[in-house]
Amino acid sequence: MEPLTEHRPVDSPVVYGFLRLSSASAARQAALRASLAEYCRTHELRLSGVFTDRHTTTDPASAAFTGLLDVLALPDVYGVLAPALSHLGPKPLAAERVRRIEAAGARLLPARRPRTACLSTSRRETGHGRPGSVRVLDAES
Structure with missing residues (x-):
């Protein structure tokens, strides 16, 4: 093996x-x-x-x-x-x-992603576009 x-x-x-x-x-x-x-x-x-x-x-x-x-x-x-x-x-x-x-x-x-890309990506992937709710999926910095 x-x-x-x-x-x-x-x-x-x-x-x-x-x-x-x-x-x-x-x-x-x-x-x-x-x-x-x-x-x-x-x-x-x-x-x-x-x-x-x-x-x-x-x-x-x-x-x-x-x-x-x-x-x-x-x-x-x-x-x-x-x-x-x-x-x-x-x-x-x-x-x-x-x-x-x-x-x-x-x-x-x-190494640091643009903030607008993080917001649009997280909303698109989660399917939640509710104002005031942001879910962080990929936090790299």
């Missing part, structure tokens, strides 16, 4: 982080990196590196993002982790970057 999966050494899925920090303090940068590492620890992911955009840009092909796309082409890369979707840039820029991440065959994992 074979041992259960939990008894076999299994590699954690590889992810790369992405931060957009144009004017963040060193303490804020360290805190965001630590939050990515903690997210990976609790979700059994392996954070292999973090790419950081340090300049405000509307160009989806910044140096940091281009580097991220390069590593997504490596074998066995699962996805991209960001503290929130806002780290990909303003909405039009973020939409283009999401498209490029998905085109590379990777998953985008926002």
Whole structure:
């Protein structure tokens, strides 16, 4: 009889982080990196590196993002982790970057989900749209 999966050494899925920090303090940068590492620890992911955009840009092909796309082409890369979707840039820029991440065959994992998405998801899945009642189904942060 074979041992259960939990008894076999299994590699954690590889992810790369992405931060957009144009004017963040060193303490804020360290805190965001630590939050990515903690997210990976609790979700059994392996954070292999973090790419950081340090300049405000509307160009989806910044140096940091281009580097991220390069590593997504490596074998066995699962996805991209960001503290929130806002780290990909303003909405039009973020939409283009999401498209490029998905085109590379990777998953985008926002550590903090938008609040409006949580409300609409919980109401849709539970079938209860009563005002003032919100049921939390997936609390990740």
